[in-house]
Amino acid sequence: MVDAFTHQPVLVAECVSSLRLREDALIVDATVGGGGHAAAILERTGPHGRLIGLDQDANAVAAAGERLARFGDRVQLFQHSFRHLETLLEEQGIEAVDGVLLDLGVSSHQLDTTERGFRFAAESADTTPLDMRMDQRSEVTAADLLRDASEEELRHWFRAYADLRGASRLARRIVSERRRAPLRSSADLLAVIESSRVGGGRRHHPATRVFQALRIALNDELGALEDGLEAAIGSLRAGGRVVVLAYHSAEDRIVKRRFRDEERGCTCPPEFPVCACGRSVRLRLLMRRPVRPEPDEVARNPRSRSARLRAAERLAEAA
Ligand SMILES: C[S@@+](CC[C@H](N)C(=O)[O-])C[C@H]1O[C@@H](n2cnc3c(N)ncnc32)[C@H](O)[C@@H]1O
Structure with missing residues (x-):
């Protein structure tokens, strides 16, 4: 079952x-x-x-x-x-x-199965991996994408798929943070989003939009x-x-x-x-x-x- x-x-x-x-x-x-x-x-x-x-x-x-x-x-x-x-x-x-x-x-x-990592859930963010793979046979996760993507790619995804104000700031911040320590959990990404003061869109929290943009990019x-x-x-x-x-x-x-x-x-x-x-x-x-x-x-x-x-x-x- x-x-x-x-x-x-x-x-x-x-x-x-x-x-x-x-x-x-x-x-x-x-x-x-x-x-x-x-x-x-x-x-x-x-x-x-x-x-x-x-x-x-x-x-x-x-x-x-x-x-x-x-x-x-x-x-x-x-x-x-x-x-x-x-x-x-x-x-x-x-x-x-x-x-x-x-x-x-x-x-x-998929969204509600926290361990799949498709959306951020504040209460379990520390333990939720940045996964977001729709096809579990694929080897690349959102954490891998955040480690390997260029600043330009990140900026493009945040603009085109999340319509985010501050997309450049967030992309720059991710690149500088990942030099210090890899982003592995929802909480890691959330901390970078919050410190970048991104905005845009009335309905959804910026983190929801950033997660959506990464999901769209990861799964092409x-x-x-x-x-x-x-x-x-x-x-x-x-x-x-x-x-x-x-x-x-x-x-x-x-x-x-x-x-x-x-x-x-x-x-x-x-x-x-x-x-x-x-x-x-x-x-x-x-x-x-x-x-x-x-x-x-x-x-x-x-x-x-x-x-x-x-x-x-x-x-x-x-x-
Ligand atoms: C909105 S849900 C579909 C719900 C479905 N119509 C129902 O009644 O339960 C979208 C589904 O499409 C799947 N999906 C997304 N991209 C796909 C692709 N390229 N090939 C096959 N399935 C895909 C997702 O894994 C997800 O299960």
Whole structure:
């Protein structure tokens, strides 16, 4: 039995309706987590409907396995990154799927499991390691990143992923502190953050934002998203749908831009007599503006507050 997996899935009805599930649909839940969205998808498909669930976190795969056991062989789960979805499908002998769901970021279970180090918890900061690996098979932790990253890299992450005022000051301070002693625990990092007097953002403590920035950098979440979108779009049959839930503005920008480019096709300048980029129109957008949770969902599940859902349909290849 895995620890109780406490993650409330976000915008479930909207994800399910955007996927436009057929009775016998084959859907990939590329971020299966605790299996909340996956269960809703399997409940709404018939006895021949199947789901392939991926997560790079071994605990999530185990929790989803328990939660989805009642669906028997309609479910297959893999500890795998969605970056490599196409390879996985190829290995399984699957040419195309009817839908792909990407519910990005971390689960509440990951955030709330203190020893994973995804967020700082004042009461246990001294003993919480700076880990933050989503895939426990990876060898590099956040402590390693803080030891090895250049001052410029640190500054860039704190600016781009945390929108932090004082990003340069914090980056400089980390570099000088780590010369004296390595930063190993949440408390070590917290002390540097507090002494750097960083700020920005009304909703979250600066440490929450710094931890988030390090997590995004360590797990290369934006690079994985670029690759994952390509893999998801490439895996869809004509008429298949891709649905993405983003929680960070940098993620949502990537999704929005990618969908727009896929809707536009050729990106050659108008003066080119023939297309040189070779891009065709692959997607039709299902909505112009992202869907956001209603206030009652946010009241029930405050972590849904920043969610933005975008969805698109794969078009047939032009002849
Ligand atoms: C918001 S949670 C998903 C929750 C899930 N929809 C549910 O209903 O329980 C995001 C999950 O995506 C996983 N994840 C993040 N990046 C991933 C990647 N590149 N490949 C596979 N899984 C990833 C995380 O480990 C986490 O379990």
